[in-house]
Amino acid sequence: MKKVLLVNGSPHEKGCTFTALNEVKTALGQEGAEAEILWLGTKPVAGCIACGKCRANGRCVFDDAVNRTIERLPEFGAIVLGSPVYYAGPSGQICAFADRLFYAGSGFQGKLGAAVVSCRRGGGTAAFDRLNKYFTINSMPVVSSQYWNQVHGNTPDEVLKDGEGLQTMRTLGRNIAWLLKCIEAGEEKGISFPPYEKRISTNFIR
Secondary structure (H helix, E strand, O other), X not given: OOXXXXXXXXXXXXXXXXXXXXXXXXXXXXXOOOEEEEEOOOOOOOXXXXXXXXXXXXXXXXXXXXXXXXXXXXXXXXXXXEEEOEOOEOOHHHHHHHHHHHHHOOOOOOOEEEEEEEEOOOOHHHHHHHHHXXXXXXXXXXXXXXXXXXXXXXXXXXXXXXXXXXXHHHHHHHHHHHHHHHHHHHXXXXXXXXXXXXXXXXXXXX
């Protein structure tokens, strides 16, 4: 069974987003799935400058966590993007990271995807929707839980009091592990992902 990469897009290494992702990680471990949390840190993460260089070499011109993740993509069977909610959207760090990762990288088809958001009060569903778009444009099955994948609280201690939110994280972890096992069982029976047509790009011009 392939690993699960959980990306912490919060500037706080062990804050509310980490608390949610760690709950997912614990549940994954209980189901026999190996997982690791990648913290993006507090340094600026460059946004995509649309230079197109990655189309030639499969790497971004900014050599940071994006390229290191691209190099390791074959190890991972699932990617979870986690972020705090800022003005009803994900953090700038994780958006810049994901924009470049999913544009410069390749081979996302068939990997599982899931989003996790942490909010004090509101804006969670809008941020959740934004992160899920990275998966649905890359033929990645999106893993669901028993509720939208969000926790509430302004501190890690408050998040730990969100019983429903933490249970949602655990259910998400178990669902990811189950689907990874299903994919592995299918591969053993000779069932592979469907062949994909050469991509058609249609610009809305006349």
